[in-house]
Amino acid sequence: MEAEPVQFLWRRYESLLHPSRQAVAAFLGARSRDLVFVTNATTGVNAVLESVRLRPGDEILTTNHDYNACRNVLVEAAKRARAKLVIASVPFPIQSSDEVIEAVLRAVSRRTRLAMIDHVTSSTALVYPVTRLVRELEDRGVDTLVDGAHAPGMVPLSLSRLRPAYYTANLHKWVCAPKGAAFLWVREDKQEELQPAIISHGNNTHRPGYSAFQDRFDWAGTFDPTAWFCAGDAVAWMDKVLPGGWSAVRRRNHELVTHARRALCRRVQVDPPAPESMLGSMATLPLPEPFQGKLRSGKIDAEQSRLYDEYGVEVPFFRFGQPERRFLRISAQLYNSPGEYDYLAQALLTL
Numbered sequence: 085m086e087a088e089p090v091q092f093l094w095r096r097y098e099s100l101l102h103p104s105r106q107a108v109a110a111f112l113g114a115r116s117r118d119l120v121f122v123t124n125a126t127t128g129v130n131a132v133l134e135s136v137r138l139r140p141g142d143e144i145l146t147t148n149h150d151y152n153a154c155r156n157v158l159v160e161a162a163k164r165a166r167a168k169l170v171i172a173s174v175p176f177p178i179q180s181s182d183e184v185i186e187a188v189l190r191a192v193s194r195r196t197r198l199a200m201i202d203h204v205t206s207s208t209a210l211v212y213p214v215t216r217l218v219r220e221l222e223d224r225g226v227d228t229l230v231d232g233a234h235a236p237g238m239v240p241l242s243l244s245r246l247r248p249a250y251y252t253a254n255l256h257k258w259v260c261a262p263k264g265a266a267f268l269w270v271r272e273d274k275q276e277e278l279q280p281a282i283i284s285h286g287n288n289t290h291r292p293g294y295s296a297f298q299d300r301f302d303w304a305g306t307f308d309p310t311a312w313f314c315a316g317d318a319v320a321w322m323d324k325v326l327p328g329g330w331s332a333v334r335r336r337n338h339e340l341v342t343h344a345r346r347a348l349c350r351r352v353q354v355d356p357p358a359p360e361s362m363l364g365s366m367a368t369l370p371l372p373e374p375f376q377g378k379l380r381s382g383k384i385d386a387e388q389s390r391l392y393d394e395y396g397v398e399v400p401f402f403r404f405g406q407p408e409r410r411f412l413r414i415s416a417q418l419y420n421s422p423g424e425y426d427y428l429a430q431a432l433l434t435l
């Protein structure tokens with residue numbers, strides 16, 4: 085890019101972008117024409133909320149397990165339109181995915197226009213039953229924006245079959261593409277009204293062979309698009325690591341994280357807060373009693389900092405619920421092994 089910027093960013097742009105988009109679309113069970121790259125899921129959510137025409141009194145629905153940055157987007161959109169943000173309360177600990185459906189549908193009213201549904205929740209690491217949710221919401225006339233930030237590479241996806249109104253997710257998490265690789269999938273009937281969060285040349289510059297939707301999103305101002313260009317290669321590379329391809333990667337990571345959760349719960353004596361059937365490759369579990377009830381002292385909890393500084397373990401801590409309880413979230417990717425979770429258990433017990 086720096087050696088020949090005009091070649092890279094202008095003359096060869098589409099020939100580098102197009103194969104990557106095709107490979108990502110195939111991986112997502114989507115048509116390439118319904119897919120655009122964005123720099124992250126937050127940007128995807130912003131594009132949707134800036135484009136949806138809300139009226140005063142309309143309701144936007146989300147759940148109490150949503151991601152703070154995306155919640156903030158809904159808050160501002162609701163403020164602008166004088167709409168109302170409704171937060172469905174999904175229990176945690178949770179017994180089954182039916183409880184998610186019940187909580188979400190209970191919060192739907194005649195005024196609900198759009199629901200933002202996480203595919204995999206961030207702090208609680210639950211795989212929501214998105215197929216059932218999208219159908220039930222659609223039956224009630226509610227469009228769904230799926231925040232799938234963690235989903236690609238963790239759970240199987242077929243966007244053409246799922247067909248929510250909008251689906252945005254990151255490829256820089258479980259697909260291991262570089263940071264800045266993310267996408268927004270938009271159902272055909274919604275593409276015309278959709279504007280990118282950053283409006284640039286594409287709004288009046290048509291390229292033969294591309295839809296107006298793609299024209300608008302494909303150029304987001306001058307930045308380094310390397311992550312977009314190599315997202316397709318990341319998908320292909322990960323597919324070759326294990327003999328069974330992507331499904332073997334997902335299975336292996338799921339088995340490792342469930343095994344690790346069982347071992348950790350046993351070692352630190354806490355109860356698992358969700359059934360294994362609701363997990364992908366991450367799991368959130370309560371911190372043992374001595375950790376509970378301590379107020380946050382800074383951006384990062386003291387014990388979380390100590391885990392990295394003294395033990396070299398990077399693991400996020402969360403606070404959730406009323407009354408507030410403290411949790412930690414473990415993840416399992418191909419480079420992780422069972423011994424690392426034993427080491428974490430030992431570190432937690434000695435902190």
Ligand SMILES: Cc1ncc(COP(=O)(O)O)c(C=O)c1O
Nearest residue numbers: 124125126151205206231233254
């Ligand atoms: C559920 C969820 N939504 C959105 C995001 C935001 O991702 P990004 O910061 O890449 O935009 C995250 C990040 O972890 C997430 O977990």
